[in-house]
Amino acid sequence: MTTPTARPLLRRRTLLAGALSLGAALAAPGTAGRARAADGPLVSDCEAWGARAPKSPVKVLAARPQKIIVHHTATANVAEYGQDRAFALARAMQTYQMDTEGWIDTGQHFTVSRGAFVTEGRHGSLAALDSGGQIVEAAHCTGQNTVAIGIENEGTYTTEEPRAEQYAALVGLCARICLQYGLQPYQIYGHRDFNNTQCPGDRLYALLPQLRADVAARIGGDPAAPVWPLLRAGDVNERVRVLQCLLVQRGAAITPDGSFGPATDGAVRAFQKQIGAAIDGFAGNQTWNQLCAPVAQGAAGEAVKAVQSRLSALGFPTTADGAFGPGTAARVAAFQASRALPQDGVVDARTWSRLLA
Secondary structure, eight states: OOOOOHHHHHHHHHHHHHHHHHHHHSOOOSSOOOEEOSSSOOEEOHHHHTOOOOSSOOOEESSOOSEEEEEEOOOOOOSOOSHHHHHHHHHHHHHHHHHTSOOSSOSSSEEEOTTSOEEEOSTTHHHHHHHSSOEEOOSSSTTTTTTEEEEEESSOOSSSOOOHHHHHHHHHHHHHHHHHHTOOGGGEEEGGGTSSSOTTOHHHHHTHHHHHHHHHHHHOSOOOOOOOOOBOTTOBSHHHHHHHHHHHHTTOOOOOOSBOOHHHHHHHHHHHHHHTOOOSSOBOHHHHHHHOOOBOTTOBSHHHHHHHHHHHHTTOOOOOSSBOOHHHHHHHHHHHHHTTOOOOOOBOHHHHHHHHO
16 A cells, blocks of 8 residues: 555645544544553554454565654644543544545554554554564555554644654654664654655654654664765766666666766656655655665665675675675675674665765
8 A cells, every 4th residue: 555646645634634523523432452562652552442444454564664754644733632532533544544545444553642642553553563573564655655664643743843742652652663673763764755745744854863862862773864965967977877776676767877867867757756756856865765775685686786886886896796695795794894884784774875975
């Protein structure tokens, strides 16, 4: 499942405010449900807040997520902080997303209410988290729904920040997710890092460096997010060649020649349209975040060639054959050591960004 493109997505978040008034009026669920905590805030599962059954079975993937994506619901910043409000919000979101958007279930994995209550979103998300090795396919961010945990935060945070209690619950939830899945704090992003949207609002987005730092203070790890170059038509350099290789990996019919000409511009725009990013032809934050999927030993293709070429250019000679074998893994680890990164031989977003620096 994927979210709609940017304009319908913003419309969904606006209309949800009206849907919530109905959701709040619904009768409370008849079952007490369950709430579980493990090194983080209590999370009330779908049974606890009275969720409807999904329209069809949710898909549980036997893989760890690669990141956390923070959202806001774009609903009113209400002064209702009780658990009843949190449960009404969960029901309203599910009703809107299933009945109006046509999704099989709630789109996100978890929601943090204004009152700092945490609820499970899509069915199975909490069990997958508890397993430490699974993720439920969701519908919160186009291009990332099989690899990212989505956290909604009740409210609209364009001109004001979340309540301190809500923010503290978000820190705790992110820390728990990172611990369970072996994620680093730098792997916490905002929705606008991937799609053309205002979410999670200017003020909450500006808090993300502090969120990463606060999570790192609790569990350790690196809070420094990847920094990407900005490429555009007319550029001629090795970073353009990497961009072209990654676009070819995603199906573009272009030649990786290091020159950002009309064909590359068209491929960038086509990819941006596909992933719901701003369609401007510039290879920046959203484009790189979507293109730079992790690669490791056993991988093959144009993305691996891009890694090998950059390693050679940076003083770690590697044959650019597109096969990520032990030799490439060793050179990746050596490069990581030279940049004070963990020497795991995996080219994740942080290592990609250093290769492109």
